[in-house]
Amino acid sequence: MTIEECNNIPRKHRKKKNLETEACRAGKGGEKETASAEETSPRGVLEMLVSGIDDKTGDLHWKKKLCHVKRTPSPWRISTISMIGGGKIPLRRRMHGRRSNSEDVGDFIMPKPSWKNFSYEELRQATHGFSSDKLIGKGGHAEVYKGQLYDGQVVAVKKIMKEEKNDEEKNGDFLAELGIIAHIDHPNTAKLIGFSSDQGLYLVLQYLPYGSLAIALHGSEDCRLEWDTRYKVAIGVAKGLQYLHSNCQRRIIHRDITASNILLSEDYEAQISDFGLAKWLPESWAHLVVSPIEGTFGYMAPEYFMHGLVNEKTDVFAFGVLLLELITGRRAVDSSSQSLVMWAKPHLENNSVDEIADPRLGGNYNVVEMKRAMFTASTCIHHLPTLRPNMIRVVQLLKGDNGLDMKQKSMGERIQMMKGDSMQDMKQKSMGERTLHIDVCDDVEDYDSPAYLTDLNRHMQLVME
Ligand SMILES: Nc1ncnc2c1ncn2[C@@H]1O[C@H](COP(=O)(O)OP(=O)(O)OP(=O)(O)O)[C@@H](O)[C@H]1O
Numbered sequence: 001m002t003i004e005e006c007n008n009i010p011r012k013h014r015k016k017k018n019l020e021t022e023a024c025r026a027g028k029g030g031e032k033e034t035a036s037a038e039e040t041s042p043r044g045v046l047e048m049l050v051s052g053i054d055d056k057t058g059d060l061h062w063k064k065k066l067c068h069v070k071r072t073p074s075p076w077r078i079s080t081i082s083m084i085g086g087g088k089i090p091l092r093r094r095m096h097g098r099r100s101n102s103e104d105v106g107d108f109i110m111p112k113p114s115w116k117n118f119s120y121e122e123l124r125q126a127t128h129g130f131s132s133d134k135l136i137g138k139g140g141h142a143e144v145y146k147g148q149l150y151d152g153q154v155v156a157v158k159k160i161m162k163e164e165k166n167d168e169e170k171n172g173d174f175l176a177e178l179g180i181i182a183h184i185d186h187p188n189t190a191k192l193i194g195f196s197s198d199q200g201l202y203l204v205l206q207y208l209p210y211g212s213l214a215i216a217l218h219g220s221e222d223c224r225l226e227w228d229t230r231y232k233v234a235i236g237v238a239k240g241l242q243y244l245h246s247n248c249q250r251r252i253i254h255r256d257i258t259a260s261n262i263l264l265s266e267d268y269e270a271q272i273s274d275f276g277l278a279k280w281l282p283e284s285w286a287h288l289v290v291s292p293i294e295g296t297f298g299y300m301a302p303e304y305f306m307h308g309l310v311n312e313k314t315d316v317f318a319f320g321v322l323l324l325e326l327i328t329g330r331r332a333v334d335s336s337s338q339s340l341v342m343w344a345k346p347h348l349e350n351n352s353v354d355e356i357a358d359p360r361l362g363g364n365y366n367v368v369e370m371k372r373a374m375f376t377a378s379t380c381i382h383h384l385p386t387l388r389p390n391m392i393r394v395v396q397l398l399k400g401d402n403g404l405d406m407k408q409k410s411m412g413e414r415i416q417m418m419k420g421d422s423m424q425d426m427k428q429k430s431m432g433e434r435t436l437h438i439d440v441c442d443d444v445e446d447y448d449s450p451a452y453l454t455d456l457n458r459h460m461q462l463v464m465e
Contacts, residue, residue, distance in 0.1 A: 115182060115192050115193060115194045115195065115204075116193065116194035116195075116204070117194060117195065117196065117197075118194050118195065118196040118202070118204055119196065119198055120196055120198050120199035120200065120202075122149070122150070122196070123147065123157050123196050123202055123204070125150075126147030126148055126149050126150075126155065126157065127145040127146070127147040127157055130143075130145055130157075130159065134146050134147065136156065136211065137156075137211065137212065139260065139274065141160060141161055141276055142158050142159060142160050142161055142276075143158075143159045143161060144156050144157065144158045144159070145157045145159065146207060147204075153193075154207045155193055155204050155205065155206065155207050156204070156205045156206070156207045156208070157202055157203075157204055157205075158202060158203040158204075158205060159200060159201075159202055160173070160174055160200070160201040160202065160203070170201060171201070173276065174197070174201040174203075176278075177203065177275045177276050177278070178192070178195055178203065180252060180275040180278045180280070181203065181205075181275045183248070183249070183250070183252075184243070184244065184248055184252070184275075185248075186239075186240055186243040186244075186247075186248070187236075187239075187240075187269060187271075188236045188237065188239050188240030188243065188269070188270055188271055188272060189240050189243065189244065189271060189272050189273075190205055190206065190263065190271050190272065190273035190274075190275070191205060191206035191271075192204070192205060192206075193205060193206060205273070208263035208264060208265055208271060208273075209265070209266050210263075210264035210265065210266060210268065211263065211264065212259065212260050212261070212262060212263055212264070213233060213259040213260075213262040213263075213264060213270070213322075213325075214258070214259035214260040214262075216264055217259055217325060217326070217329060218259070218329075218331055224360050224361075225326075226361075226364070227361055227364060227365035227366060227369070227370070228366075229268045230326040230327075231326075231366075231369050231373065231398075232268055232269075232270075233262065233264070233268060233270045233326065234322075234323055234326050234373060234398060235395065235398050235399065236269055236270030236271075237257070237262055237270045237272060237319065237322060238319065238391060238394050238395045238398055239395055240270065240271070240272040241254070241257070241272065241315055241316075241319060241391045241394075242391035242392055242394070242395050244272070244315075245312045245315070245390070245391050246390075246391065246392060250280050250281075251280065251281040251282070251283060251312075252275075252278055252279070252280060252281070253278065253279045253281050253288075253310055253311060253312060253314060253315055254272060254275065254277070254278050254315050254318075255277040255278055255279060255294070255295060255310060255314060255315070256274060256276070256277045256278075256294075256295055256296060256299075256318075257272070257299060257315050257318035257319055257322060258296045258299050258318065258322070258332065259322060259325055259331075259332070260274075260296075261273050261274040262322070277294055277295065279310060281310070281311060281312075286311060287309050287310055287311035288309075288310045288311070289307070289308050289309060289310070290308045290310050291308050293305065293308050295318075296332070297332070297333050298321060298331070298332025298333035298339055298340060298341070299317070299318040299321045299322070299332050300314075300317075300318070301313065301314050301316075301317035301318070301385065302317075302383050303385050304317075309385070311385070312390060312391065313385035313386070313388045313390075314385075315391070316380050316385075316388045316389065316390065316391060316394065317380060317381055317385070317388060319380055319391070319394065320341075320376070320377045320378075320379070320380025320381035320388070321340060321341060321377075321380075321381065323373055323376060323377040323380065324340050324341065324344050324377050324381070325340065326373070327344075327356055327357060327358065327370065327373050327374060327377065328340065328343075328344065328356055328357070328358050329358030329359070329360050329361075330343070330358075341381050344356060344377070345378075345381075348374055348377065348378040349378075351371070351374070353367065353370055353371065353374070356374065357370060368400070372397060372398055372400055373398065375397065376389075376394055376397045376398055379397075380394065
């Protein structure tokens, strides 16, 4: 199987709908953000970003640029505003997860940038002229080359393609991705080394020698990832998502968690990569409503696919599908277009471990871990977003952190623990939010419905056996 085949199955889906990108447009308190697009257009920001870098050291004159942009917030993309620290989006103040090499700039905590602005020539030399034998991956929007910098460091050079977009849109998307990837810092998320924008747009990333999980899992018939490794990958991805949703300075929704976007280090530490679709989500907003709807077939949560609703639970659903891939060894969508979720649901309900486990494992797996993974997957792929656990709970479920406690708790308490959000939180979230178009309270009622309680009870019994 070629790299292209591995990375392109399932293929990207873009579903255009005439929905308002309301949360992207409205500022806090419902105001529309107004700004001079000339001053902060993607090209303008890119030029500022590049010109703010000291050619010798590669360091940004960050504070200066930040102050300039703070005065002129642009409405064109939340991610870009956030990257440069501007605008009216409330910042998350977190004690944990804050980078030590960060700086206070007024109201903002900005990481001190350590990435470098490469010239095109440097990257051309590093990749032997972007030769085909250096091509290590190809996604819907980029080609990725292995390269070696002048100091010997091996890197992955991501060349942004997006032929269908005009320059302004490409610059905007590039800045958004750069902004998010430069902002994050966790063992389970991709590491930015630098970028280049003088001839085309490039991200320079830490090279991950084992490539993507898609290649490791689906690359060849005899390619076999042991269960221990799969479980380690699952926990790594869950921790990375927990960080993005709850522990980094801002709330980040990845929107494209797939096996192709999980990279593996030589000791199989998972890294979440490809932040091309990621969104900042302001603290007080229940969700964003986005258009067009972009993502990957088989991983998209129903409320996202149908209505463009995006919040943490979008990633939780996709993580559930990823877990099913690790459990079953099947693709999110198979060659006959069957969805893994639909295939797996009856087996999850019947707790059919033998039926669902990847036959290539040859029965070599830890049954307790397998059941935990199955249970976690079944809760993550719940069709109602409010009934999916948050990523904090997912990590606990996978690690079995609350298994013993659960036996001693009442049913109500157990359900609360499984879900991660309290009813109170959920109701607060669902009331008075500007961005709600679908009545989340319907979900809250379902949360108490006898059918759901029976279902959850049954699942919990299975996992505790
Ligand atoms: N840092 C890296 N180290 C090793 N391989 C990488 C790295 N980054 C990307 N790749 C390989 O390149 C492939 C494509 O990369 P990426 O997903 O970032 O591209 P994309 O065009 O943005 O993808 P998508 O279609 O998901 O939008 C990955 O699936 C992986 O196989």
